[in-house]
Amino acid sequence: MTVDPVPIARYAALLAHPTRTAICLALIDGRAWTSGELARHVGVAPSTASEHLTSLVSAGVLSEVRQGRHRYVRLAPEAGQLIENLASTAGVVMSAPTSLRSGRVATDLLFARTCYDHIAGRLGVALLDALVAHGLLLLSVGASLTSDGEVWLKSVAPGTDLSVGRRPVVRPCLDWTERRPHLGGLAGSLLRTAFVDRGWVLQRPRERGLTVSSAGEHGLAELLDIDVQSLRAGAVSTL
Amino acid sequence: MTVDPVPIARYAALLAHPTRTAICLALIDGRAWTSGELARHVGVAPSTASEHLTSLVSAGVLSEVRQGRHRYVRLAPEAGQLIENLASTAGVVMSAPTSLRSGRVATDLLFARTCYDHIAGRLGVALLDALVAHGLLLLSVGASLTSDGEVWLKSVAPGTDLSVGRRPVVRPCLDWTERRPHLGGLAGSLLRTAFVDRGWVLQRPRERGLTVSSAGEHGLAELLDIDVQSLRAGAVSTL
DNA sequence: ACGACGATTCGGTGCTCACCGAACTATGGC
DNA sequence: GCCATAGTTCGGTGAGCACCGAATCGTCGT
Structure with missing residues (x-):
C-alpha cells in the first residue's frame, strides 16, 4: 500500500454531489457568498446549505469569515483550480466568462x-x-x-x-x-x-x-x- | 445556471470511493492490470471490482482491452493527471516513485x-x-x-x-x-x-x-x- | 469433450448521507 | 425592551450504492 486512498476519496467526495458542486461553481467567480445566497442559488433549504458549507470549510475547500449574522465563504484557490481541472476532464465546457472574477453578473457585483x-x-x-x-x-x-x-x-x-x-x-x-x-x-x-x-x-x-x-x-x-x-x-x- | 454541476459531480463521484480510488492509484504506474489483479490488490470480491471497472471505463477514466479471458484496464492519461492533482490538493504526498511508470515493484514487472x-x-x-x-x-x-x-x-x-x-x-x-x-x-x-x-x-x-x-x-x-x-x-x- | 480459471450478472443486505422542517441562537436595527 | 433576519442544530426519512455470494458465461489448455 503505497498511497492511502482514503483522504483522496474523502476530498473527491466533497465535489461528488451536485449540490456541493453547484456551490463551488457559484463560488468560482472568486467572490464571497453568504450561506443564504448559496442556498437560494442552488435551490436547497438554508439548513442543508449550512451543512454543506460546514463540511466544505472543514476540509479546506472553502474559507469562511463570519461577519455579524452573515457567514461569508470563498473558494480556496487550489480548490478552484481543481474544479476547473475536474470540469475539463469530465468534458464540461466552462465558458471563459465563468472563470475567476469575470462573467456579467459577477463583474456587476x-x-x-x-x-x-x-x-x-x-x-x-x-x-x-x-x-x-x-x-x-x-x-x-x-x-x-x-x-x-x-x-x-x-x-x-x-x-x-x-x-x-x-x-x-x-x-x-x-x-x-x-x-x-x-x-x-x-x-x-x-x-x-x-x-x-x-x-x-x-x-x-x-x-x-x-x-x-x-x-x-x-x-x-x-x-x-x-x-x-x-x-x-x-x-x-x-x- | 451557467454550468451544469451534474456531469462534474458524476465524474468526481467516480473518484470519491476508497475502493475506486485505490484502483486508480494502483493504475497510476501506467501499466495495464487485469480485473482480478485489481480485486486482489484492493481487497474486494472479483464481482465488486468488475462493477467498479465497468463504471470507470464507461466514464472514460479507464480504457480497457479484452484479451482472451482477461480484461486489461489502463488509466486514461487525463485521469492520471487529475488524480495526482486531486491527491496534492487533498494534501496527500504522492511519493515520486509512485508516479507514472516507476517504483520498484512496477519496474520489476x-x-x-x-x-x-x-x-x-x-x-x-x-x-x-x-x-x-x-x-x-x-x-x-x-x-x-x-x-x-x-x-x-x-x-x-x-x-x-x-x-x-x-x-x-x-x-x-x-x-x-x-x-x-x-x-x-x-x-x-x-x-x-x-x-x-x-x-x-x-x-x-x-x-x-x-x-x-x-x-x-x-x-x-x-x-x-x-x-x-x-x-x-x-x-x-x-x- | 472436459476441467480450470477469469470475469460478469444478479439479488439481497446494510450503511451512508442529502434533504427537509422545526426549534433554537445570534445579530442588527428600531 | 421588541421584531426581523441569517444561520445552525437536530431528528427523521428516503434514496443510492458498495459489497458479497451464487450462478453463469467465455476462454484456455489438456
Missing part, C-alpha cells in the same frame, strides 16, 4: 452591490477612500467622522440626526471582493438612501447589484471626485 | 513477468524480437515458426512434440506495458519452462515478477544475443 443597507464593491471602497481623502472621515482604530464630515453628511442627507440610536455612525465593513473596508454603519446607510433618492444609484428589487446612472456619475464626480467610469472599467481606488 | 504461462515485459518482447532476428520466427499475419525455428525449439526444450494439441505453437500476445507483442502460445510456454528449469529465470510463488540470474544473462546472450543488462536498465528492443 464587483463594481457595486448592497451589503446590508449600504454600498459595497469597488464603489463602496471608493466612497470610503474619497471621504478620507477629503478629510471627512478619520480612519484609525475603527473610524469616525470629522466635524467637517458631520456637516458634510447633514448637507448630503438632510434631516439626519446622528445622535440618535445605538448604531455606529461609521463602521469600516470588510469588503470581500476588494479585501478592503468600505463604508458601513449609519453613514453608509444614509448615503445609499440619499444616492438612491437622487436617482444616482439604481437598485432593482431582489438583486444585490447596483448600477450608477449618468446623473450619478456627474454627481459623484462633483461631490467626491469619484471617477465612476474607471471604477466600472475595473480600476480600484488607490488610497 | 516492466522488466519481466508471467502472462498466462509465458514471459511478458521487456524480456518477453526481446525474446520474440530475437527469434525473428535469427530467422526462427516469421511474423506476418499471426506468427509461425520457421523450420529452423522448429529445430531450434526442440533443441532448447527437448522432448517437445509440436504436433500435439490445438494450442497454437506461437501466438503474438500483445504486451500491455510495451504495447508490442511478446511470445505467447506453446512455444512461449516451453521456453519459459526451459529457462526456469535451467535456472536462468527465477519465479517466486504467488508473484508475477520474474528475475534473471547471472547464468541466465550469459545463456540468453549466447543463445539469442539478448542483452539482459540493458533490458533491465530500461532499454527496449529496437526491432
Whole structure:
C-alpha cells in the first residue's frame, strides 16, 4: 500500500454531489457568498446549505469569515483550480466568462452591490477612500467622522440626526471582493438612501447589484471626485 | 445556471470511493492490470471490482482491452493527471516513485513477468524480437515458426512434440506495458519452462515478477544475443 | 469433450448521507 | 425592551450504492 486512498476519496467526495458542486461553481467567480445566497442559488433549504458549507470549510475547500449574522465563504484557490481541472476532464465546457472574477453578473457585483443597507464593491471602497481623502472621515482604530464630515453628511442627507440610536455612525465593513473596508454603519446607510433618492444609484428589487446612472456619475464626480467610469472599467481606488 | 454541476459531480463521484480510488492509484504506474489483479490488490470480491471497472471505463477514466479471458484496464492519461492533482490538493504526498511508470515493484514487472504461462515485459518482447532476428520466427499475419525455428525449439526444450494439441505453437500476445507483442502460445510456454528449469529465470510463488540470474544473462546472450543488462536498465528492443 | 480459471450478472443486505422542517441562537436595527 | 433576519442544530426519512455470494458465461489448455 503505497498511497492511502482514503483522504483522496474523502476530498473527491466533497465535489461528488451536485449540490456541493453547484456551490463551488457559484463560488468560482472568486467572490464571497453568504450561506443564504448559496442556498437560494442552488435551490436547497438554508439548513442543508449550512451543512454543506460546514463540511466544505472543514476540509479546506472553502474559507469562511463570519461577519455579524452573515457567514461569508470563498473558494480556496487550489480548490478552484481543481474544479476547473475536474470540469475539463469530465468534458464540461466552462465558458471563459465563468472563470475567476469575470462573467456579467459577477463583474456587476464587483463594481457595486448592497451589503446590508449600504454600498459595497469597488464603489463602496471608493466612497470610503474619497471621504478620507477629503478629510471627512478619520480612519484609525475603527473610524469616525470629522466635524467637517458631520456637516458634510447633514448637507448630503438632510434631516439626519446622528445622535440618535445605538448604531455606529461609521463602521469600516470588510469588503470581500476588494479585501478592503468600505463604508458601513449609519453613514453608509444614509448615503445609499440619499444616492438612491437622487436617482444616482439604481437598485432593482431582489438583486444585490447596483448600477450608477449618468446623473450619478456627474454627481459623484462633483461631490467626491469619484471617477465612476474607471471604477466600472475595473480600476480600484488607490488610497 | 451557467454550468451544469451534474456531469462534474458524476465524474468526481467516480473518484470519491476508497475502493475506486485505490484502483486508480494502483493504475497510476501506467501499466495495464487485469480485473482480478485489481480485486486482489484492493481487497474486494472479483464481482465488486468488475462493477467498479465497468463504471470507470464507461466514464472514460479507464480504457480497457479484452484479451482472451482477461480484461486489461489502463488509466486514461487525463485521469492520471487529475488524480495526482486531486491527491496534492487533498494534501496527500504522492511519493515520486509512485508516479507514472516507476517504483520498484512496477519496474520489476516492466522488466519481466508471467502472462498466462509465458514471459511478458521487456524480456518477453526481446525474446520474440530475437527469434525473428535469427530467422526462427516469421511474423506476418499471426506468427509461425520457421523450420529452423522448429529445430531450434526442440533443441532448447527437448522432448517437445509440436504436433500435439490445438494450442497454437506461437501466438503474438500483445504486451500491455510495451504495447508490442511478446511470445505467447506453446512455444512461449516451453521456453519459459526451459529457462526456469535451467535456472536462468527465477519465479517466486504467488508473484508475477520474474528475475534473471547471472547464468541466465550469459545463456540468453549466447543463445539469442539478448542483452539482459540493458533490458533491465530500461532499454527496449529496437526491432 | 472436459476441467480450470477469469470475469460478469444478479439479488439481497446494510450503511451512508442529502434533504427537509422545526426549534433554537445570534445579530442588527428600531 | 421588541421584531426581523441569517444561520445552525437536530431528528427523521428516503434514496443510492458498495459489497458479497451464487450462478453463469467465455476462454484456455489438456
